[in-house]
Amino acid sequence: MRRARRWKREDYARPSVELAKALLGTTLVRVLDDGTRLAGRIVETEAYLGVEDRAAHSYGGRRTPRNEPMYGKPGTSYIYFTYGMHHCFNIVCGEVDEPVAVLLRGIEPTEGIEVMRRLRRGASKKRQTAQIADRLIGSGPARLCQALRLSRNENMIDMTRSKHLFVEGPHEVRPAERIVATPRIGIGYAGEWVRKPLRFLLEGNPHVSR
DNA sequence: ATGACGATTTACT
DNA sequence: GTAAATCGTCATA
Numbered sequence: 272m273r274r275a276r277r278w279k280r281e282d283y284a285r286p287s288v289e290l291a292k293a294l295l296g297t298t299l300v301r302v303l304d305d306g307t308r309l310a311g312r313i314v315e316t317e318a319y320l321g322v323e324d325r326a327a328h329s330y331g332g333r334r335t336p337r338n339e340p341m342y343g344k345p346g347t348s349y350i351y352f353t354y355g356m357h358h359c360f361n362i363v364c365g366e367v368d369e370p371v372a373v374l375l376r377g378i379e380p381t382e383g384i385e386v387m388r389r390l391r392r393g394a395s396k397k398r399q400t401a402q403i404a405d406r407l408i409g410s411g412p413a414r415l416c417q418a419l420r421l422s423r424n425e426n427m428i429d430m431t432r433s434k435h436l437f438v439e440g441p442h443e444v445r446p447a448e449r450i451v452a453t454p455r456i457g458i459g460y461a462g463e464w465v466r467k468p469l470r471f472l473l474e475g476n477p478h479v480s481r
Numbered sequence: 482a483t484g485a486c487g488a489t490t491t492a493c494t
Numbered sequence: 495g496t497a498a499a500t501c502g503t504c505a506t507a
Contacts, residue, residue, distance in 0.1 A: 317488070319488075326488070327488085335504070337503060352501080352502060352503090353489070353501095353502085353503095354489050355500030355502070356489080356501075359488055361488085374488055376488085395491080412489070413489050414489090455488070456489090458488060
């Protein structure tokens, strides 16, 4: 087994389409304050291309308090609150002042699975479901945030230095898991950008959303 | 100050 | 398949 290698600045400093594909098969690690280590294999991502991309928060060069992290160093976390109840987690890439990022949409839990299941269940105020199926723990941008206890507290973290949130290699993609591209989800307002194949996933992996 | 809306999830018909 | 939940953000005034 190859030794785990934490991603450095240069690993993040590339175009969002490249990063979105490169992240597939790597491990996202989240260490809670009490030291509990949670981890999952990234199986679904979406690339956001910045100023030209109508679906991106930075479309047209918009720069607001919310999307400020997108203008930071590659490897910075960008976590925002939406729909009055959910969080989405992105990793900033490209160059400083180039507002591009990759949205993480699905992980296959590998470490701390039962803790993640409990975090997911605890996130719902409604009646506690008997048990959350494995494939529903990390399949979806907001579910992933619940499972890893990610919220605005983890916004704007430098993932090349943080002890609580980072990406690890090596890249593990099985031969049967080909990378496929589809249109992005939930961006029906983005005109011609709706159709562009900027969502990437490992074909056949059950921990992909929908 | 106001209002429209969202890079979603869940429950229900 | 359809709709409710739920509130921070941002454009407009």
